[in-house]
Amino acid sequence: xxxxxxxxxxxxxxxxxxxxxxxxxxxxxxxxxxxxxxxxxxxxxxxxxxxxxxxxxxxxxxxxxxxxxxxxxxxxxxxxxxxxxxxxxxxxxxxxxxxxxxxxxxxxxxx
Amino acid sequence: xxxxxxxxxxxxxxxxxxxxxxxxxxxxxxxxxxxxxxxxxxxxxxxxxxxxxxxxxxxxxxxxxxxxxxxxxxxxxxxxxxxxxxxxxxxxxxxxxxxxxxxxxxxxxxxxxxxx
Numbered sequence: 001x002x003x004x005x006x007x008x009x010x011x012x013x014x015x016x017x018x019x020x021x022x023x024x025x026x027x028x029x030x031x032x033x034x035x036x037x038x039x040x041x042x043x044x045x046x047x048x049x050x051x052x053x054x055x056x057x058x059x060x061x062x063x064x065x066x067x068x069x070x071x072x073x074x075x076x077x078x079x080x081x082x083x084x085x086x087x088x089x090x091x092x093x094x095x096x097x098x099x100x101x102x103x104x105x106x107x108x109x110x111x
Numbered sequence: 112x113x114x115x116x117x118x119x120x121x122x123x124x125x126x127x128x129x130x131x132x133x134x135x136x137x138x139x140x141x142x143x144x145x146x147x148x149x150x151x152x153x154x155x156x157x158x159x160x161x162x163x164x165x166x167x168x169x170x171x172x173x174x175x176x177x178x179x180x181x182x183x184x185x186x187x188x189x190x191x192x193x194x195x196x197x198x199x200x201x202x203x204x205x206x207x208x209x210x211x212x213x214x215x216x217x218x219x220x221x222x223x224x225x226x227x
Binding site: 032034036038041042043044045046049087093094096098099100101102103104 | 213223
């Protein structure tokens with residue numbers, strides 16, 4: 001799986017949009033971009049994934065650049081409960097492929 | 112949907128004893144489950160891939176005789192930490208997917224193992 005690069009930490013004010021960047025410049029054509037988050041002492045929670053089109057669900061939006069070398073996860077109205085470590089992972093999309101975690105971004109929502 | 116249950120959530124055991132951790136897919140069948148380990152302030156590290164009906168595949172550096180994995184059904188995989196030592200104290204997390212294309216993996220809530 002291609003490696004990803006994320007900032008170590010970020011802060012965001014409560015109620016504002018949180019924009020988390022991820023670089024994946026060596027992504028292959030058959031690899032998707034996945035985002036998970038891990039709240040302290042819990043298992044990772046799936047957020048969203050995409051191939052090349054922008055995606056939106058009830059949790060977040062995913063914006064992937066046209067060259068697919070980077071992406072941004074957007075939490076539109078951050079709350080204190082969004083404080084977590086966010087992991088950007090690229091993965092081939094066969095159903096039983098593993099996820100390889102990097103160091104992620106520690107997002108802190110400030111009241 | 113796509114719920115993965117892990118049990119127990121916490122366990123404390125004495126050095127030299129064995130501990131079994133269960134991972135269940137509650138609303139789907141999982142031919143493959145993954146076991147991860149996470150030390151404090153570190154990321155998740157894949158330990159092994161658990162395949163239903165066959166032997167698990169271990170990552171480099173993970174002792175298969177120490178971390179026994181059994182995946183006897185499509186909804187249950189177990190990880191047994193044998194002859195546990197204090198250095199095995201960690202957060203163990205399982206993951207599973209339904210095997211379908213374009214389907215994400217889901218994670219259990221982890222097991223905090225403390226070996227005294």
